[in-house]
Every structure is written in C-alpha cells, then in structure tokens.
Amino acid sequence: MTEQKATNVHWHEGEVTRADRAKLLGHSGATIWFTGLSGSGKSTIAVALEKVLYGHGKLVYRLDGDNVRLGINKNLGFSAEDRAENIRRIGEIAKLFVDTGVIVLSSFVSPYRADRDLVRKLHEDAGMSFVEVYVDVPLEEAEKRDPKGLYKKARAGQLKNFTGIDDPYEAPLKPELVLNTDRMSLEDEVAALLDLLTRRGVLPA
Amino acid sequence: MTEQKATNVHWHEGEVTRADRAKLLGHSGATIWFTGLSGSGKSTIAVALEKVLYGHGKLVYRLDGDNVRLGINKNLGFSAEDRAENIRRIGEIAKLFVDTGVIVLSSFVSPYRADRDLVRKLHEDAGMSFVEVYVDVPLEEAEKRDPKGLYKKARAGQLKNFTGIDDPYEAPLKPELVLNTDRMSLEDEVAALLDLLTRRGVLPA
Numbered sequence: 001m002t003e004q005k006a007t008n009v010h011w012h013e014g015e016v017t018r019a020d021r022a023k024l025l026g027h028s029g030a031t032i033w034f035t036g037l038s039g040s041g042k043s044t045i046a047v048a049l050e051k052v053l054y055g056h057g058k059l060v061y062r063l064d065g066d067n068v069r070l071g072i073n074k075n076l077g078f079s080a081e082d083r084a085e086n087i088r089r090i091g092e093i094a095k096l097f098v099d100t101g102v103i104v105l106s107s108f109v110s111p112y113r114a115d116r117d118l119v120r121k122l123h124e125d126a127g128m129s130f131v132e133v134y135v136d137v138p139l140e141e142a143e144k145r146d147p148k149g150l151y152k153k154a155r156a157g158q159l160k161n162f163t164g165i166d167d168p169y170e171a172p173l174k175p176e177l178v179l180n181t182d183r184m185s186l187e188d189e190v191a192a193l194l195d196l197l198t199r200r201g202v203l204p205a
Numbered sequence: 206m207t208e209q210k211a212t213n214v215h216w217h218e219g220e221v222t223r224a225d226r227a228k229l230l231g232h233s234g235a236t237i238w239f240t241g242l243s244g245s246g247k248s249t250i251a252v253a254l255e256k257v258l259y260g261h262g263k264l265v266y267r268l269d270g271d272n273v274r275l276g277i278n279k280n281l282g283f284s285a286e287d288r289a290e291n292i293r294r295i296g297e298i299a300k301l302f303v304d305t306g307v308i309v310l311s312s313f314v315s316p317y318r319a320d321r322d323l324v325r326k327l328h329e330d331a332g333m334s335f336v337e338v339y340v341d342v343p344l345e346e347a348e349k350r351d352p353k354g355l356y357k358k359a360r361a362g363q364l365k366n367f368t369g370i371d372d373p374y375e376a377p378l379k380p381e382l383v384l385n386t387d388r389m390s391l392e393d394e395v396a397a398l399l400d401l402l403t404r405r406g407v408l409p410a
Contacts, residue, residue, distance in 0.1 A: 002280050016259045054221045061305045072297035092277035100266045
C-alpha cells in the first residue's frame with residue numbers, strides 16, 4: 001500500500017452527489033481496463049469501443065499509456081516501482097472520472113497483477129464498476145506486429161525493462177473478458193464488449 | 206519543468222474529439238482554480254458554485270485539496286518539492302477533465318505562483334479555459350476562523366511548513382477575479398463568479 005503522508009485531511013462530501021451527476025448524464029461511470037502486451041491491440045479496441053459508446057450518447061474518455069505518460073506521469077519511467085506508481089495514479093484518476101459519471105477506457109500494458117488488483121479494489125470499495133479485459137495474444141504475434149518498433153529496440157538492448165522481453169507480464173486470473181486479438185475480428189471484439197457492458201448494466205439491455 | 210522520463214511515447218488523437226464530447230454535454234470544459242490561505246473560504250465557495258452550475262445543467266466536478274491528498278497524491282507531503290508536484294498533478298488531472306468537457310472547480314491553497322502559472326500554461330497551451338480566483342483574506346482573519354484547527358497546531362509547532370505561518374503564500378499577480386471573503390457575502394461571491402463565467406463564455410449570456 002502507498003503510505004499516506006498528509007495527515008489532517010478528511011473526505012469532503014460535496015452537495016452535488018455522484019447520483020446527481022449520473023442523473024444529468026443519463027448514465028453512471030465505469031472503468032473498462034484493457035491489459036495486455038505492447039502490440040496486443042488494446043488501443044485499437046479502445047478507440048473502436050469509444051466510438052460506439054459515444055454513438056450511444058455516453059460520455060466516454062480514453063486514458064492511454066502514451067498520453068498519460070506525456071502528462072501526469074511524465075516523471076515516471078519503467079522500473080517496477082515506477083510502473084506500480086504509474087498504474088496507481090491512473091487508477092486514482094479513473095476513480096475520479098467514474099465519480100464524475102464518465103465511462104473510462106484505459107489501455108495500459110499494466111503487467112503486474114498486484115497493481116491491477118489494487119485499482120480494482122479502489123473502485124469496488126467505492127461502489128464503482130470495474131471491468132478488466134485481458135487483450136491476449138502470443139508474444140510472437142505481438143512481436144511480429146511491433147507497431148511502434150519497440151520489440152526490435154528491446155531485442156537490440158536499446159530499451160530496458162520491456163514487458164515480454166526482460167520484464168514479466170502477469171496475465172489476469174479472473175478478468176471479466178478475454179479477447180484473443182490474433183483470432184477475432186475487431187468487429188467481434190467490440191460486439192463481445194457491448195454484450196458484456198449490457199450484462200453489467202453499463203449499457204441498456 | 207518536470208523531466209520527461211519515458212521516451213517512445215506519442216500523443217494519440219482519438220477518433221472521438223473534445224468537440225464531440227462538448228456537443229454531447231452542451232458545454233465545453235473549463236478549470237476554475239481557487240487559491241488562497243487555509244480557512245480563506247475556497248471550499249465553501251466551490252461547493253456553492255458547484256450547486257449553481259449543476260442547476261444550469263453543467264457537468265461540474267470539485268477537486269479538493271483534502272480529497273486529492275487521500276487518493277492520487279497520498280504519497281506527497283508539504284515540502285516545497287511535494288507541494289509543487291501536488292499542484293502539477295492536479296493541473297494535469299484538471300486538464301484531462303477539461304478535455305472530457307467537465308467544468309472543474311479546484312480548491313487548493315496552491316501557495317506558489319510558479320506552480321499555478323505552470324497549470325495555467327498547461328491549459329492555455331492546449332486551448333483550454335483557465336480562470337484563477339484569488340480568495341483573499343488577511344492572515345489574522347483566516348487564523349481566527351481556523352475551521353480545522355490547523356493554525357493552532359502550526360503555532361504550537363505540531364505542523365511544519367504551514368502556509369502563512371512558516372511557509373510563504375505568494376498572491377496571484379493577475380488573477381481573473383479576487384474575492385475578499387471577509388467583506389463579501391457568499392451570495393455576492395457566487396454572483397461575481399457567475400458574471401465572470403458568463404463573460405468568459407463558460408455560461409450562456
């Protein structure tokens with residue numbers, strides 16, 4: 001657990017509540033958490049799902065590994081400690097968004113099980129929906145795709161602590177959904193997600 | 206400037222844009238940044254403004270010093286360095302919210318001019334509205350109110366680096382609005398804010 005440094009702090013309940021904001025938006029917030037190797041297809045799926053949810057009138061926002069690392073987490077690298085802090089901060093941000101009523105699509109490698117479980121706990125303890133989606137491809141397939149040329153750099157030793165090469169990926173034990181992007185079409189992946197979100201009450205039946 | 210540690214990261218433009226989200230909500234996002242001494246009345250004003258904006262159908266969310274320090278910034282204390290990082294992170298979070306279309310009300314002591322100016326720059330460089338509101342009371346008045354008993358603790362040496370006692374407060378040089386909460390009623394303060402937000406296009410004329 002991250003140590004709480006500031007004392008003398010107390011949770012302030014606003015006079016406008018989470019329920020009020022959900023009423024305004026016509027829906028509650030939720031975090032859809034995509035995890036998987038670099039090149040597994042997380043961002044591609046998130047972009048496609050974002051479009052569909054927006055088409056359903058949902059306020060949806062993507063948090064993306066690359067985007068977040070250019071902003072709030074620009075002072076974090078790829079050591080195990082920095083990776084943990086990266087995911088912790090993203091989890092806390094996602095929680096603020098869900099409290100606001102936003103459907104968050106987060107796509108981060110997020111390789112460590114303990115880090116993802118912490119984010120799940122943060123949400124569930126606050127009565128918030130958290131949906132973990134494992135975007136599963138064999139390493140060979142992700143490496144063959146190598147959309148950003150990162151595997152090539154990692155194999156050449158130019159990138160250290162690269163997940164799948166010299167840093168582990170710990171697959172989810174009980175994700176809400178597994179998408180095998182080497183065998184499914186993007187259309188079928190989105191359909192599986194919409195079905196799941198309907199069953200979870202994020203989308204109307 | 207905070208050093209950028211991760212390389213190989215690039216900004217991903219989503220297919221659903223900031224403009225699309227503003228269309229869905231019927232308004233754009235903006236950050237209203239309240240700054241001032243502990244006990245100056247920042248949170249009281251933010252809570253009152255939140256209620257009015259919600260009544261106007263705006264999706265509004267309060268980021269509060271205490272709340273944020275229990276979550277994303279729980280690993281930060283009150284040294285100058287930690288204060289700077291506290292405000293930097295809050296500024297980046299506010300920016301993500303504004304990108305989503307949310308009107309953010311942030312109430313933090315945020316005592317250092319350079320930190321607030323960085324947050325302003327983050328917003329303005331991205332074409333986002335940033336409104337700085339200086340909640341100005343004499344130190345003696347804030348200390349007399351002492352709603353959380355913090356001044357008393359600071360005077361007794363039980364709290365270190367307390368703004369106004371043994372840490373400086375740098376007043377804004379060009380805030381968009383100054384509220385003298387020792388001489389104005391809460392009603393008049395909210396009226397001044399609504400007038401400002403109307404002139405800035407955040408609320409309809």
